[in-house]
Amino acid sequence: MRRGAGLGGLLGRGALGRGTLAAITGCLLLTACGGVSGRPAGPGSAAPTSSPSNSAPAGELAIARNETRGDSVYPEIGDPLVDALHYDLDLTWSPDDDRLTATQRLTFRATGDAEEIPLDFNEQLPISSATLDGTPVGVTVEGNDLTVAHPVATDEQYELVLEYAGTPAPAPAPSARADFAQGVGWSITAEHETWTLQEPYGAFTWYAANDHPSDKALYDFTLTVPAPWSGVANGVLTSSTTEGGQSVNTWHLAEPASAYLVTVAFGDFQHTELESASGVPIQVWTDADGEALPGGTASTPDAIDWLERILGPYPFDSFGVLVVDNDSGMETQTMVTLGDSPYSLSAAVIVHEAAHHWYGNTVTPADWSDVWMNEGMAMYLQGMWEAEQEGIPVARKMDEWAAFEPDLRAAAGPPGAFDPTQFGDGNIYYGPALMWQELRERIGERRFFEVLREWPAGQANDTADRAEYLDWIEETTGEELSSFFDDWLLDRTTPARD
């Protein structure tokens, strides 16, 4: 996600201008607090709940197998019993009455033996039909928990089909950010268009998901809406037809994505096709009544080119920008979702969200305590890009950020053990960005950029936690960095900078 608009303002004012942040009441991640000597002991380093088996699903679905986990920060969301492999979402949007009608086909693997199947789904969308492997099955929904009354066995694969309909509503966000105010999940605009933003969770507001970053799955979408409106989602547009006044778009996402990286929008869109210098196809979807390439979206190929020079080949088959009516921005996989505002559509934010495709999307944190792995590097790369545009050394850009970073850390906690009620605050962005600059100065240009390129390339379509990442950096660089990372990720005060 891009940093909040309030933080953008912060840079201009050069002072912490937020007085409404919730009070910090001590460390909320006890295991992380206790881990200050040695490797930062993020709970993400817990053992996986499943072990590899010999019965990998055939063909394409094998890429979506994961070592699923429960979450240390938001344990009420997701369940490691389920390893979702493929979601087929057939969604019809009726703007006249704000009604979503859906058929969902979920293929999943059970990671253990259990009497029933837990998923995340909201009771606002009543389920009219449920089958498991073709047989009707009982389901109950309470709050945000869906339970399917059927036993499952370790490493067996199942297909759950649900039919449901209703008017989705966003869920409260665990954040103080202004652009989170309307909640997470499915949102409906005053014009009855729709969009979704769902980090750290919120997919459950419109489909039944294992709504956790450790579980990546493949997706197909069939999106139906009265023409001339159309539906946009992740991946590649595989067909587009209009029949009986209804527009039907099908989308296919060929690489697995965590639920927080899924996007769907219905609205009156136009789209423009672009291409990076290396041949990555790029689509920009935006309001049919506005400019075809609003804000900095025309520079999207330049953003991919610039990032490829630093990080190596773009890790997916396509890229896109989807412009919606909000004030946020999200790195939704292969189709970033950007609010229709000058800041969200700036070239800097496009660089940031594109950078997440290496840091966050192809390699994804296995636990929300490690969201700094996404935002620190995306922010550092954004800082490098901004410094280049301004004709200043990146070290000077980091000096500017260092002026306010201690206040962010004090307000929302250390980047590696943040206050769970302040998800996505500035602390997870700027502190880790400063940390990467310090590492760069410590290990030198050659090794630093090797680390930047080789980590996402080696972890393609996977998840990782801080223990795996930081151990790998130490092995790759030959440096002992335990106290360095501890200080930057877990201290409540900013470490001294060289």
Ligand SMILES: [Zn+2]
């Ligand atoms: Zn971000």
